[in-house]
Amino acid sequence: MTQNFVPVLSREEYIKRSQKRLVNKTSSGIGFLIFIYYCFMVVASLALYAFMYITGKESISLDYLLYFNIFTSVLIGFVPGMFYFLLSKNNLNDIIKADKTPIKTTAAVLFVGLAVCMTANTAASFFISNAYFWGIENNISSELNPQTLGQVILMIISSALVPAFIEEFVFRGIIVGVLRKYGDAFAIISSAVLFGLMHRNITQTPFAFIVGLVLAFVYCKTNSLIPCILIHFCNNLFAVISQIFLSSDLISEKTFYVIYELITALFFIIGIIGFMYLIKKDRKFFKVSDSSYSADFYQSCGMLTLKDKMKEFFINVGIILAISILLLESIANTKFIWIM
Secondary structure (H helix, E strand, O other), X not given: OOOOOOOOOOHHHHHHHHHHHHHHHHHHHHHHHHHHHHHHHHHHHHHHHHHHHHHOOOOOOHHHHHHHHHHHHHHHHHHHHHHHHHHHOOOHHHHOOEOOOOHHHHHXXXXXXXXXXXXXXXXXXXXXXXXXXXXXXXXXXXXXXXXXXXXXXXXXXXXXXXXXXXXXXXXXXXXXXXXXXXXXXXXXXXXXXXXXXXXXXOOOHHHHHHHHHHHHHHHHHHOEOHHHHHHHHHHHHHHHHHHHHHHOOOOOXXXXXXXXXXXXXXXXXXXXXXXXXXXXXXXXXXOOOOOOOOOOHHHHOOOOOHHHHHHHHHOOHHHHHHHXXXXXXXXXXXXXXXXX
């Protein structure tokens, strides 16, 4: 008789497989969080269209639209986030950090972060403006033209302040906070991928990915969400103010772009100064470790390489579902132009 022998795993291999399952399970939960986050966004859009249909309105005033955006943005980020904490049984205080950082360090990090973000935004604007040459065209048009001071304030709250808090709460606070136990490098890259894809726009995703890397790096280095919120808010604020001036008759388009480039260059110079200060203070500041800070060896996944963890991050039901739906909408939001 032929006997079937079941291979016996070594202790090392058993631990490694257990750690892979742990990363896989955690990543899948993050994927479902992003999927629910996306579903809330869709429901919010449908609710607006339903309201317009029921009231018989073909359009909605800018004031109501901005109020609606503020309310739904808070709802979209807060509800799925708290729902995730409830199901995952993670402690909110253990995941989301807001440690005190020295004012000089915060300022230096802010300058460096803004320099990178604004450079990425400039590259994104250039790419979008010339996307036709690559055979693609963005179908999304979300330009708002405020006419009064009240509308300007509402637009800043809606497009700069609220997204800075909500997106940092979800992507850096929750996602990076949960994944950090498996290593900072892993958490930074993984969260940036999701942050880039969440923009659902092929022309912006690569640059949003870069911004996501910067913000996740800042969170890991400062152990605080506050610098991330400041960088995100200032970056969005600059974009909002730029849109307001560009859509108004206050200055010519040529003058606007000259001022825009000068301000971008100024931030880049200030960013270099901030970079030099951080390097002088700590030469290892910009080095990222992939080692875990968890005291529990089995929970830390210390036997896995970054490649192992990234593989487990992408190959699970939750992440596949989230990435698939985001990629599909990105494609739907892009018009492909075939030049014969």
